[in-house]
Amino acid sequence: MGMHYYYCMNRSGMNHSGLNHSGMNHSDMNHSGLNHSDMNHSGIKHVGMNHAHPRSGLVRGLIALVLAVGLSAGLTGCGDPVETFKGSEISGTHLGQGFQLTSADGKPYTLASFAGKAVLVFFGYTQCPDVCPTTLAELSQVMKLLGDKADRLQVVMITVDSERDTPEILKGYVTSFDPRFLGLSGTPEQIKQAASSFKAYYAKNSPVNGTYTMDHTASLYLIDPKGESRVLLNNNAGAEAIAHDVRLVLR
Numbered sequence: 001m002g003m004h005y006y007y008c009m010n011r012s013g014m015n016h017s018g019l020n021h022s023g024m025n026h027s028d029m030n031h032s033g034l035n036h037s038d039m040n041h042s043g044i045k046h047v048g049m050n051h052a053h054p055r056s057g058l059v060r061g062l063i064a065l066v067l068a069v070g071l072s073a074g075l076t077g078c079g080d081p082v083e084t085f086k087g088s089e090i091s092g093t094h095l096g097q098g099f100q101l102t103s104a105d106g107k108p109y110t111l112a113s114f115a116g117k118a119v120l121v122f123f124g125y126t127q128c129p130d131v132c133p134t135t136l137a138e139l140s141q142v143m144k145l146l147g148d149k150a151d152r153l154q155v156v157m158i159t160v161d162s163e164r165d166t167p168e169i170l171k172g173y174v175t176s177f178d179p180r181f182l183g184l185s186g187t188p189e190q191i192k193q194a195a196s197s198f199k200a201y202y203a204k205n206s207p208v209n210g211t212y213t214m215d216h217t218a219s220l221y222l223i224d225p226k227g228e229s230r231v232l233l234n235n236n237a238g239a240e241a242i243a244h245d246v247r248l249v250l251r
């Protein structure tokens with residue numbers, strides 16, 4: 001099963017073109033027409049660079065395919081289109097490695113804290129007028145769709161607005177959508193580091209009438225139970241598509 005899985009990864013990993021079109025499209029970057037193209041492109045390049053041996057991967061993938069066809073019966077998997085991620089594959093990018101943040105109860109978290117679970121990470125803030133509440137509602141729907149498997153998924157919202165989002169406010173906000181959701185915060189420096197580890201963007205807008213909004217990347221990052229970043233999903237991908245990809249990384 002392990003080997004089989006590996007080949008599946010390589011096969012989907014070969015399709016880099018998907019990232020250019022659906023990976024981090026600019027609608028993800030919501031709120032205003034900022035130019036994020038540099039960041040987007042570096043993220044995409046990073047994906048490509050990490051596939052250091054595409055050719056040997058291709059050869060091995062083909063061998064696996066021949067073996068799978070030859071051995072045939074009983075083996076489902078690589079050839080089955082149902083197993084393709086709905087989001088964009090980001091395996092090998094190691095996005096999110098190295099962050100250190102804190103929950104409302106003061107517990108420190110890194111990606112390793114979630115070992116054995118799939119993790120859906122996104123950046124946001126509790127006073128967000130539209131994108132964040134919509135995303136959280138969608139993710140609470142994902143939890144329902146997953147049924148028993150929801151216990152193997154951790155949804156994590158990382159605040160980009162530590163100025164207003166105290167750990168308690170953040171916790172109250174995310175758990176109002178699902179009591180299992182986790183809000184993570186940290187010092188401004190830790191949040192900056194977390195965002196940069198995901199190649200995520202955020203910025204505070206100029207205050208209007210005494211209040212302000214934040215721009216932020218709205219993509220969902222799906223991490224597998226081994227702590228590897230696997231899929232980048234649009235925040236509006238839909239609960240079905242998100243649940244599908246979560247099930248896939250939980251196999």
Ligand SMILES: [Cu+2]
Pocket residue numbers: 123124125128129130131132133216
């Ligand atoms: Cu938001």
